[in-house]
Amino acid sequence: MFKATIYVTLKESVLDPQGVAVRGSLQTLGYEGVKDVRIGKKIEVILEGSSREEAEAQVKEFSEKVLSNPVTETFTYELEEVVSCASQ
Template sequence: MFKATIFVTLRESVLDPQGVAVKGSLHSLGYNGVKDVRIGKKMEVLLDCSEKAEAEAQIREICEKVLANPVIENFTFELEEVA
């Protein structure tokens, strides 16, 4: 069994209004050193697979088809074997 930790973020070229709002809030609190904030999503998925290559292929397909919008988002993932 494998646990996938998936990170989905907006592409660099896409405006991140939530990030802009958080950056403004941080500046108003005195954290003027903050130059940029990008908001993303983290997901964890457990897969019942015996082979790491099979788990990687399934997670990549899940991300491409369901979890990330390939037009405006990027994704990365980490796989960890669990008992």
């Protein structure tokens, strides 16, 4: 069993209005050193796979098809093997 942690963020060329708003709020609160903020998503998925390569292929496929919009977003992921997982 594997745990994938997928990070989805807007491409650098895409305006991030939420990030702009957060940056403005932080600067208003006195954090003048904050020059840029980009907002993204963190997604955790537990999946079964017979091998690390199979799990990695699945993560790439569903991240491209479902979890991100390839026109405006990019994704990275971390994959770790887990022995057991308690359901939440």
